[in-house]
Every structure is written in C-alpha cells, then in structure tokens.
Amino acid sequence: MKFSDLFIPRWRNSNPDVRIKAIDKIDDINLLKQISERDEHAMVRDVAADRIAKLAATTKITE
Numbered sequence: 001m002k003f004s005d006l007f008i009p010r011w012r013n014s015n016p017d018v019r020i021k022a023i024d025k026i027d028d029i030n031l032l033k034q035i036s037e038r039d040e041h042a043m044v045r046d047v048a049a050d051r052i053a054k055l056a057a058t059t060k061i062t063e
Contacts, residue, residue: 016041023047
C-alpha cells in the first residue's frame with residue numbers, strides 16, 4: 001500500500017483487490033464505465049463491467 005492510498009477514493013487504490021471490493025459499492029454507472037475502460041488490471045475492468053450489467057438489470061426491473 002502506498003502512502004497516497006490514504007488520500008484517494010478506494011476505487012483508485014494501488015491494490016487491485018481493494019479496487020475490486022470498492023466497485024461493489026459504486027452505483028454511478030458513468031464512473032463504472034470509466035473504470036471498466038481504463039483500469040490497468042483486466043480483473044478490475046471485468047468486475048466493473050459486471051457491476052454495470054447488474055445495475056442495468058436492476059434499473060430495468062424497477063422502471
């Protein structure tokens with residue numbers, strides 16, 4: 001863990017495991033799209049894309 005990790009959002013943490021856990025708490029689809037397109041780790045990108053799909057499905061059900 002970097003010292004700077006203490007001062008940034010968890011989804012920007014240097015540890016990909018921390019970023020993956022943070023994604024489960026994000027409801028902002030635009031932010032999730034950004035993560036799914038730009039994160040350096042494929043697993044983080046995949047988890048963000050899965051979260052987008054889950055939120056989209058939930059939104060369609062409740063509309």
